[in-house]
Amino acid sequence: DGGITQSPKYLFRKEGQNVTLSCEQNLNHDAMYWYRQDPGQGLRLIYYSQIVNDFQKGDIAEGYSVSREKKESFPLTVTSAQKNPTAFYLCASIGRSNTGELFFGEGSRLTVL
């Protein structure tokens, strides 16, 4: 079945370490997004990519980096510069039809020890 796969589902990291979250989609969508969600809060946009080899900063990009070398893949690196990285990270994609429907992966929960 088509969808978005995020890994790992749970990740623990020590302070000062970089960590990369994987996001793969087989929906043939051009646009992909990374959102961060803190407990009891909405989703905030970290980075987005509308086409291969191009990406743009969202509202809270500081301390994060991304790449888009393939249409199917949009990995997110949480760097040591991110001051409060413990959060739920959601990857999403959207098709060309303007229906407002984002397809989400199951999320990656990062905890910094």
Added chain:
Amino acid sequence: GQSLEQPSEVTAVEGAIVQINCTYQTSGFYGLSWYQQHDGGAPTFLSYNALDGLEETGRFSSFLSRSDSYGYLLLQELQMKDSASYFCAVSSMDTGRRALTFGSGTRLQVQP
């Protein structure tokens, strides 16, 4: 910038009807979406309104008034499984990007 406001919590009983309101401020408005999220899970798409009026999908309906920058999600015949957080999200080209900006969410608790 963009902003969305929705109530933080709503409580209702099984079988009842509940309305979750959302007001927004944005430019380059495309449409208003609604998502449901159960604890620990990912958001799932419920509905999208680009034009004024009511869209009905089973027990859920969504309404949009572009002139009032206002929309709502209506849930009928509430079931226990409807207990979740509900987010409104604006699709816009406010900053030259095609992305969704989410509200902070409304936590719905359905009681027996």
